[in-house]
Amino acid sequence: MTIRLxxxxxxFEGVIPSIIATAAPDGMPNISYxxxxxxxxxxxxxxxxxxxxxxxxxxxxxxxxxVLLVDPRDGGQYRLDVMFEQTLDSGExxxxxxxxxxxxxxxxxxGEVMRLRGVDIYRVRGGQAVPSPTPSQxxxxxxxxxxxxxAAAVARRVSEASDVGTIxxxxxxxxxxxxxxxxxxxxxxxxxxxxxxxxxxxxxxRSGIGSEVLVGEGIIGTAASERRPVRVSDMSxxxxxxxxxxxxxxxxxxxxxxxxxxxPDAMSQVALPMIAHGVLRGVLFLExxxxxxxxxxDEAALAVVALQxxxxxxxxxxxxxxxPSSVPVVADQSVLTGRGFRVVHYAxxxxxxxxxxxxxxxxxxxxxxxxxxxxQREGRTEFTNREIRLSEDLRLPDIKDNLETRLLxxxxxxxxxxxxxxxxxxxxxxIRLEVAGRAVLEEATx
Amino acid sequence: MLINQDLAAFxxxxxxxxxxxxxxxxxxxxxxxxxxxVHREEGCVDLAVSEWQWSxxxxxxxxxxxxxxxxxxxxxxxxxxxxxxxxVASATAExxxxxxxxxxxxxSTLGELGLERRVVAPWLVERDLVTLCLSVQEIFxxxxxxxxxxxxxQFP
Numbered sequence: 302m303t304i305r306l307x308x309x310x311x312x313f314e315g316v317i318p319s320i321i322a323t324a325a326p327d328g329m330p331n332i333s334y335x336x337x338x339x340x341x342x343x344x345x346x347x348x349x350x351x352x353x354x355x356x357x358x359x360x361x362x363x364x365x366x367x368v369l370l371v372d373p374r375d376g377g378q379y380r381l382d383v384m385f386e387q388t389l390d391s392g393e394x395x396x397x398x399x400x401x402x403x404x405x406x407x408x409x410x411x412g413e414v415m416r417l418r419g420v421d422i423y424r425v426r427g428g429q430a431v432p433s434p435t436p437s438q439x440x441x442x443x444x445x446x447x448x449x450x451x452a453a454a455v456a457r458r459v460s461e462a463s464d465v466g467t468i469x470x471x472x473x474x475x476x477x478x479x480x481x482x483x484x485x486x487x488x489x490x491x492x493x494x495x496x497x498x499x500x501x502x503x504x505x506x507r508s509g510i511g512s513e514v515l516v517g518e519g520i521i522g523t524a525a526s527e528r529r530p531v532r533v534s535d536m537s538x539x540x541x542x543x544x545x546x547x548x549x550x551x552x553x554x555x556x557x558x559x560x561x562x563x564x565p566d567a568m569s570q571v572a573l574p575m576i577a578h579g580v581l582r583g584v585l586f587l588e589x590x591x592x593x594x595x596x597x598x599d600e601a602a603l604a605v606v607a608l609q610x611x612x613x614x615x616x617x618x619x620x621x622x623x624x625p626s627s628v629p630v631v632a633d634q635s636v637l638t639g640r641g642f643r644v645v646h647y648a649x650x651x652x653x654x655x656x657x658x659x660x661x662x663x664x665x666x667x668x669x670x671x672x673x674x675x676x677q678r679e680g681r682t683e684f685t686n687r688e689i690r691l692s693e694d695l696r697l698p699d700i701k702d703n704l705e706t707r708l709l710x711x712x713x714x715x716x717x718x719x720x721x722x723x724x725x726x727x728x729x730x731x732i733r734l735e736v737a738g739r740a741v742l743e744e745a746t747x
Numbered sequence: 748m749l750i751n752q753d754l755a756a757f758x759x760x761x762x763x764x765x766x767x768x769x770x771x772x773x774x775x776x777x778x779x780x781x782x783x784x785v786h787r788e789e790g791c792v793d794l795a796v797s798e799w800q801w802s803x804x805x806x807x808x809x810x811x812x813x814x815x816x817x818x819x820x821x822x823x824x825x826x827x828x829x830x831x832x833x834x835v836a837s838a839t840a841e842x843x844x845x846x847x848x849x850x851x852x853x854x855s856t857l858g859e860l861g862l863e864r865r866v867v868a869p870w871l872v873e874r875d876l877v878t879l880c881l882s883v884q885e886i887f888x889x890x891x892x893x894x895x896x897x898x899x900x901q902f903p
Contacts, residue, residue, distance in 0.1 A: 322767035322775035322815075329830055330775055330815040332767030333889065354896045355887075369765075369777045376866040380777060432800050433869040 304428045306343050309370055309379055313340045314534040314593055316373035321348065323359035323366045331355045338370065339398060341422065346383065349398055350419045357421070360385035366423065369431070373535070373593060378431035383423035390419045400527045448602035451479035455606045459613050464726065465705040466712070468617060469501040472585065472610045477503055480599070482587050484564055488514060488521060489575075489583035489614070489706050491663075497525055497584055500710055502562050509562035510713045511661050514584075521584050524572035528581055532571040532600050534593045554659045557652045569594035573604050575611035582611045618705050620729070641739040642721045646670045648744060655720050665711035672734050673722065673742055686730045708732060750792075750883060751900070754827060755785040758792060758818050761849070761856040763870075766794065766879070767815040768807035778804035779870055780816070780879070782849030784842070792816070792829065792881045795838060795846040799875040808835045808879050816881060817889055821860055826889035831882045838876035846873045 312319070318334040325331070333356055337349040346368065350357055360366055364385040371378055389395045399417040455475030462468040469487050476482045484504035488497035499512045517526040524531045553559055567588040575583040585607040587595065595603070645654045652662035653669055660666070671692065675681055690704055712724040712732075723735045758764075764780040778801035780794040794816065798805045808814065814833040819826040838846075850871040857867045886900040 320765050320777050322769075322777045324767075324769035324773045324775045324813075326773075328769060328773060328811065328813050330767035330769050330813060331830075332765050332777065332815045332817045332828065334765075334817070334819060334824075334826070363773050365772075365774045367775045367777045371870075373866070376869040378869055382774070431869070434872055434874060435865065435868045 304379065304430065306340055306346070306425060306428070309372070309428075310340065310597060311372050311374055311593060312370035312379060313338055313346075314373060316535040316592060317371035317376075319371065320369040321356055321366055322369075323356050324363055325359050326362045331359055335368075337398060337402065338368065339394070339420075341394065344425055345386070346381070346423050346425060347389075347394055347398065348421045348423065349402060349417055350388065350421050357388075360421070368423070376435075377433060380429055380431055381425050382427040383425050386422045386424050388419040388421050395420045396527075397529065400523065400529055400531060403523065448480075448598045452602040452605050454479035456609050459606075459610055462613065463617065464729065465500075465614055465617050466709045466726065468610060468613045469709070472606065473501050473503045475606070476587065476603075480602075482589070482594075484567075484589060485585070485587045486562060487583060487585055487610075489703065490516070490525065490581055492703055497521065498706075498710060499559075499561065500583075500706060500713070505562035505564075507560075507562055508713070508717055509559060510717055511665075511710055512559040512561040514561060520570050520572045521586050524574050524584050524586075525581055528574045528576060530571065530573050530600050530604050532569075532595055532597075534569050534595070554654070554657070557650065557659055557662055564588050564590055566590045568592045571595040571600055571603060573600075573607035575607045575614070577608070577611040577615040580615075582614055585610065614706075618703055641741055643741045643743060644670070644673060644722075645743045645745050648746070655718070655722070658718060658720075660718060660720065661711060661714045665707045665714070668707060669711055669715075669722070670742070672724075673736075673740055676734055676736065677740065677742065682734045682736070683727070684732050684734070686732070750785060750787045750790055750886075752787065754886065755787050757820070757825075757827065758783050758785050758829075760820070761852040762818045762820045763853070764794065765817050765819070766796065766801075766804055767817075768804050769811070769813060770803070770807050771810065776801075776803045776807055779872075781853075781871055781873055781876075782842070782845040783818070784845060790883045792883060793842065794833075794879040794881060795842050795849070795873075795876050796879055797872040797874050798877045800872045805835060805877055805879075808833050814879060814881050819889070821857060824890060828887045828889045829881065829883045829885065830887075831884040833879045833881040836878045836880055838878050842878050843873070843876055846876055 315337055319338045321335050322330055322332045335348055339347040341347050366383050366385060368381040368383050369378055398420050402417050458471040458475045459468055462471040472487055473485055476485050486499050486502035488499050490497050495516055497514045497516060499509045502508050514521045516522050520531050520533065568590055569592060570588040573585045574581060575585060642656050650662045651666035653660040653666040672684060686704055715723050721737045722740065725733045725735060727733045764783060766778040766780055767775055769775045778796060780796050782795040784793040796805060812832045812834060815828060815830045817826055817828045850873060853871055854864050854867055885898060888897045888899055
């Protein structure tokens with residue numbers, strides 16, 4: 302072989318369509334574009350087979366085929382001399398390609414059309430560069446091994462963090478500093494299992510904390526439902542999954558929904574499932590305005606980071622269950638210097654509005670009301686996670702495995718809205734309510 | 748045999764043109780053309796091809812002439828494949844001028860899709876042009892979707 306397949310990694314990113322030529326036994330050629338070519342190893346490539354009926358028929362009679370790959374960085378073309386070997390309709394490789402195809406094509410409303418029928422495996426017998434009048438430019442590819450070092454640096458930060466909030470921050474700050482990936486968000490799964498909720502982000506105009514993604518929806522949701530990484534190197538063909546880019550607080554107040562942050566001009570995206578003890582805990586998501594921002598090696602390194610973060614988060618949640626048991630009795634009067642404020646709770650969805658500004662809904666909303674009621678009744682500001690978990694008022698059937706996450710969500714959302722009530726984490730398993738002014742609690746019915 | 752007017756206009760518009768041929772051992776070959784002239788009444792399409800870049804394709808054209816050509820619009824992937832028999836002729840001044848115009852309009856079409864000129868340059872080469880004169884026998888829809896591969900016209 303004159304060129305090694307692994308040196309053509311950029312050609313397999315699906316940015317510029319590849320081409321395949323085959324010939325029928327009567328000699329009539331067929332020429333077609335390919336949506337996906339995957340590098341299997343140094344001697345084999347896999348082609349997705351959705352509707353290439355003539356190509357599929359031809360190679361079963363005459364296995365010789367030619368494939369043209371294009372390097373999206375400089376337009377360089379490479380011709381592979383390949384032989385059809387077999388079709389796979391199950392297995393690891395098939396699943397990987399099917400998920401990738403599904404994740405990218407459901408967004409252009411072509412989910413059914415693009416359904417993967419099979420993966421055709423071809424043996425590569427040789428390959429040459431196609432003559433080009435412009436010299437191929439030396440594209441500096443990041444040196445292999447750098448991702449590994451970056452992953453180790455993030456892992457070290459995560460290992461030093463002890464609670465959900467600092468773990469989330471360690472991951473996101475680590476991605477920025479060790480990998481130089483500047484746009485990222487971390488979403489954790491709700492216990493009901495249908496939604497992922499943003500608990501931290503970096504690089505966006507709005508943090509989007511509290512915004513939700515349905516499991517199975519878009520790139521993030523697909524990584525969650527399939528429990529596999531999903532990566533796109535050229536978004537220009539894919540409609541944005543986040544509808545609301547220009548979210549305002551007016552919009553939040555009306556819809557009681559926080560919009561997912563996102564780059565309007567994202568070209569590359571990667572979503573990594575966070576799994577621990579066999580349970581999906583969330584999704585780590587990164588994006589970039591550059592084409593090909595995330596390589597296969599980046600994806601592998603980020604997958605390790607996501608899995609380690611999942612383990613750390615699971616451990617942090619589990620430790621909380623064994624946290625301090627004594628309920629603080631000090632009725633320390635918090636400073637009531639500010640003006641009064643109105644907190645309205647809608648029971649039907651547990652949404653909370655503070656001075657007519659939407660804050661949050663669901664369990665975190667219920668939690669805040671609970672804490673404020675105790676505060677009003679007893680003047681108490683210190684709470685333990687354990688007491689919250691055991692509280693019967695809260696009707697929390699499923700809270701035990703991610704109370705910390707919900708508290709974090711509530712805490713960050715209060716911070717972001719600069720609300721007159723703030724939540725502080727004082728020590729492991731303990732929180733403090735800081736209330737500026739007298740809260741007027743109201744129950745709304747509609 | 749008459750080529751449908753809409754299809755003829757499509758083939759001559761800024762669409763990517765890829766060619767499939769094969770050698771005596773039925774080993775397929777790929778190439779790109781830089782411009783097409785459709786002779787609707789004769790059912791023929793002239794394709795401008797750089798022999799410098801795609802020598803094997805031109806050799807196959809001379810040896811057996813069996814040719815498949817896919818025309819694909821990059822903005823929406825609307826594609827047609829035509830198949831038939833081709834002969835190789837030297838490029839006329841008209842074909843050279845056609846290739847120039849095609850390269851110019853194709854580069855700007857691809858530019859609108861975010862592809863820089865330096866990236867598309869290796870696909871749009873006019874060195875040592877020859878003309879493949881294709882006598883069309885079959886036309887297929889090739890747009891991705893349920894109808895892909897469907898035969899829409901066949902000339903005896």
